[in-house]
Amino acid sequence: MSAGSGDRAGVRTLLRMRTREGCEERFEEAWRAAAAEISRVPGNLRQELVRDADDPRTFLITSDWVDRAAVDAFGRSSAREFLTAALRDLREDASRSTYEVLYEVPGDRGPHVRVDIRTVVGPGEEELFERAYRTTVERLRGTPGLIREELLKEPAEPIYHIFAEWETEQDFTNWVDDPSHADQTATLVRWLSVDFDRRLYEIRYRPPEHGSGDGGYAPPPPRTEPPRAMPAPTPVPVPSAPVQEFVEPPRTAPAPAPAPASPAPSPAPPRTGRADAEVLVVGAGPAGLTHAIELARRGIAVRVVDKRSEASTQADKAIGIHCRTMEIWEDQGIAAEAMDTGIWLHGQTVFVNGVQTHQVDWSGLEELPYAHLGLPQYETERLLTARLLTAGVAVERGVELVGFDQDDDGVTARLQHASGEVEDARARYLVGCDGAHSAVRTGLGLGFVGGLSMFPQLFMLGDVDVDWGAAPEDVPPGHLLRWVRIEDDGAFTGMLVCVPLKGRRRYRIATLAPQRLQETIGSGIVPAGFWQEYEPPTLADLQAAVDDLGPPGTTASNLRWSSIFRIKHGIVDRYRSGRVFVAGDAAHLHPPAGGQGMNTGIQDAWNLGWKLALAVRGLAAPGLLDSYDAERRPAGKAIVDRAVAIAFTDEMDMDDEKAQFLLEMQMTMNYAGSPLVGQAADDAGFTGGPEPGHRAPDVHGLRRFGVAHDLRLFDLTRGTHTTLLLAVDADVPREQVLELEKLTAAVRQASRGQVRPYLLADAAARLPALVDLPVLRAPAAFRAAYGLAGGDPAGPAGYVVRPDGHVGFRARPVTDDALLAHLGRVFAP
Structure with a gap:
């Protein structure tokens, strides 16, 4: 056991309790009385009462003790009986845990918030993890608002807790949302990817410590609105997978925040629109178009609106079509045209610190109806739009959702047209496929949760021709190429990804923005999704990245398009609220690794389409629509978690390359836990x-x-x-x-x-x-x-x-x- 310093706690007990409804204040009063008795127990150093910021009926009682013997003695004492009796009639349930305090960063005390980050460390990595944590907290010294941190480990389990205390919730939010802190967490973040959980607590009261005159803390004023979902530390992503997905943000100023759910004052009187649709789909990206096609195929009256006045016509967003998506497209009748338009991707080659470590060939999987196709997203949208038109549905462009309300019979959506006219449109169901800045998601009040759910990063992209110099034979044609640099302490300090595009020597280059550009743009809060604030990088900027990590003598030329942007990632807490659904980027935002975002959104729409059509026609069982969230949200979270995990590793699973490829292509994604199967x-x-x-x-x-x-x-x-x-x-x-x-x-x-x-x-x-x-x-x-x-x-x-x-x-x-x-x-x- 390793304590922090001086007389700080060596053992900590955590008692979680959920109060009966309406008993919160009585619970706090009873605890204060019991805490006074416990403070006199030999070996007790201090106590805290904190409350879950998202559930005001859930409390966490923290007690620090000199050693485990003191904890055991307390368990047999009258003070323990006093605590039990005082709280017994006020609580619904309780659970208790005991931890060893391993490491502590001391700081000033005050009425603060406490963040509890739980993560699982793999076998044999405990020492490496603890060393990385010490490095991280040293880099965190001086962070505005950070009071202290502690590292705790559950006895006999590979489970760690990071307890961080901050002056205010906003201090913590500002730190997480600022991409300039990426270097602070680079060594630790590889463990904060998949098996990860975070909770935020308000510190409601802390009795004075022994030998101190400090008083307790007064509770903060009640919240007037629900707390926002809290982000996690910022990693340094390293994309790795069969194909990349990137987003070209608009070249203009940052997109405005989505409109509130309640109708806003309109610049023009409402008008009566076209005949009411059975389903209104907001957003004409791949998810929205796929969903509309599935509804229209089944005879459902569907309406599709998109606030973009024109469809995309050049390099942007995802450029990879997964094998499973190709099967869907065969069913929808566009697979042949997609193959004629795209380029087959043959494999992946990985270089770590300049040395080739992996080379995987994706061809030869004869049991798959289709291989892995490279196709820019603007072509994907063109094919899907044309297919939807054959079903008699045209996308209405320049039409923006600015608010909606739902009742037992349907949804009323307020749509603003390019002319400024506002229409009140009625539909039985509303499906939000309106992307990273989703107005539907905002209107429902959906929050991002789970894993490294919200971390920003600065990326640089470019569409260029690449000459591999003196040894082009070392670069296999049709392969996704990936170079990464990893320091001795495990930090990722550089990455370069080159994805083949149709055309001789043509590639999409992706890399982290250089420090020069980081310093130019500074720091600040980053909203969810994809966001552009800066001038596009030049060919010289891209060439510098190639010189830094690529093969010697490689040159980039003929820059067609470039972008520099920030990105956040996450998954919402639910995919459905009454008659309103979210799908695609409105439901989950992915790291730019694996081309997962667009393909996962298509899968969302594919899953929901047949179910919603049955519901509209009165043929669905009562729980059928609930199965959309039950099936797609776990699948979406698994894909987000895996994409995040891939971003922090320099290796692929070489034990079974085929199994990894099938997983990346979503061929083995399943709904085994669904109540519907x-x-x-x-x-x-x-x-x-x-x-x-x-x-x-x-x-x-x-x-x-x-x-x-x-x-x-x-x-x-x-x-x-x-x-x-x-x-x-x-x-x-x-x-x-x-x-x-x-x-x-x-x-x-x-x-x-x-x-x-x-x-x-x-x-x-x-x-x-x-x-x-x-x-x-x-x-x-x-x-x-x-x-x-x-x-x-x-x-x-x-x-x-x-x-x-x-x-x-x-x-x-x-x-x-x-x-x-x-x-x-x-x-x-």
């Missing part, structure tokens, strides 16, 4: 295959009578319907087939025609003539892919494949009760 199978049911919530894989070689060519399984699942796959082997009895025929009639009725059943039979199976089921002969590859190899001892198997291509339910043997019970969770009775 399940299975019914005995021990002999499935030998493998996709589990409930996982992506249903494609299979080639299916045959259907009357069709001369082979079919794919995706030919059956493609479209807006749910698919029921019923599989039987060569020895299936005639009676079982007839039972399946009856079952499918019940399924059609229960889903009101939303489920299409197919019988996938072994080539040797003898089936009844004219069975009332679409029949296909399935190859052995199907039974292997879906875990049905080795005969059919358990009877026919069934897979329900949702419209988004994920397995909703599987059973073997198939029974009416289990299958219909699952469908009852999706479709209205």
